Amino acid sequence: MTADSSPGPDNAESSLELCAKPSVSDWNEFVSGATETPLWHRADWGRPLAAYGLRLETLTVRAKQRLVGVLPLVSQRSLLFGRRLVSLPWIDASGILTADERARTLLLEGALALASKLGCDEVLLRQPEAIPGWQVERDDKIAMQLLLDSDPERLWKRFDPKVRNQVRKAEKSGVSTETLPGTETAGFFDVYSANMRDLGSPSHSLRFFREVAATFPQETQVHVARFDGQVIGAGLTLRNGIRLDIPWASSLQQYNRLCVNHALYWHILRHACLSGLKSFYFGRSTRDSGQHHFKKQWGADEAPLFWYRLNCRGEQQVDSSSPQEAFGLAVRLWRRLPLTLTRWMGPRIISKVA
Structure with missing residues (x-):
């Protein structure tokens, strides 16, 4: 042709x-x-x-x-x-x-x-x-991206005081953060798959994440938040040219009171600044959802998908149509299933949906 x-x-x-x-x-x-x-x-x-x-x-x-x-x-x-x-x-x-x-x-x-x-x-x-x-x-799906600064302290000062206070609260509560090689996917997967079950959504397989890390070893990193030695929040990031992307991140809902996500995301943003990256891509959100508001509070700019x-x-x-309305019953049922079962079923479902 x-x-x-x-x-x-x-x-x-x-x-x-x-x-x-x-x-x-x-x-x-x-x-x-x-x-x-x-x-x-x-x-x-x-x-x-x-x-x-x-x-x-x-x-x-x-x-x-x-x-x-x-x-x-x-x-x-x-x-x-x-x-x-x-x-x-x-x-x-x-x-x-x-x-x-x-x-x-x-x-x-x-x-x-x-x-x-x-x-x-x-x-x-x-x-x-x-x-x-x-x-x-x-038109209800939007992308969220934040311009970074070479100096993470200047980025910190751009945040709303409420965001900074929640990061400090996590630190005072004993939440620690760390960046690991992309091959360290096990702890991330444990948190991610549990949270996806609690949200009522199928999760990717551990094998899939291992293949991502093996395919893009220079680009992939895992970031974790710990409390009392346990991983309670984690994100897998991929360096995408001048930008850092976080396509998969989760935390255990029972630790929400510790502001785990604020500690984890500030750690990742600081890491991105020190790595010389120009922007951070939070990923997509549904307009006016909880995820949307979380990402927006960091000062992320919105763009249509x-x-x-x-x-x-x-x-x-x-x-x-609204997927939430179409799959409401399935979501509620999924949340009730044992984690071992959703980890087995999830990849078999997600491989068939876009």
Whole structure:
């Protein structure tokens, strides 16, 4: 499949071709040069995805053998949602990466063709930036990001006094914090999986986190908060170019009185400042939720999530339903299940949902 620009002397140079199966090195080299936050577009995600039996599909557009656009995709099948082609599951922003509008069109056409070939009902794109003229799937999901400072003390002074007091309360209560290598996932997983059960949501597997750490050893770190020697809060961070991302973090709810999350997040933010990073990505939240208010109190800026859903004819779909209402009973039942059971069932569910 090709697309040509309007006639002109440079037309031969700008002929575009949709391709598949690029080399990992070529793909990653392009991604690193195309964005300051390349991690979620890296071709290496095929390894963690394989922990769930999922395959990373890769589409590229080339101009004279030079990559000018990429699109990573994963096919998921479930009884509830049918079969979907997603870029990428569990990730806030992946999707089409290109500065060329014609390349974007080719990649979209390629995704729709691949969806049809694989028998998918729809394509979900989670874009790092808005696509002009497109309507987002939902408008209640927002991204939260905080600009950092090279001096953590200057960042500390920017916080609301209430935030600083809660950090001090945690410290006075005996909560300690520590940064560990990314391979130290066991303590993090114990807290994360327990908290996800208490929230009524399925959790990833320990194997998945180990694969993430093994795939991105230079980028992955685990941060823990302890009380009386026990890990009661933990977060797994990934260095994403000039930004630090925290895609997974949890604390044990019975210790909320100790302001565990405030101690943990201040530790991570301070660590990010001292590491020379420019910003901290808190991840996505539902507007006006408890998570939203927690992240906002640190001074994080809000931005919409550019999530788009299309059927296989390329027609946009908008979802106005509330997952909380749709799955309310399932959430309440999940909270009552034994932790050993949710740790076994969770990965089998989460591998099928985006």
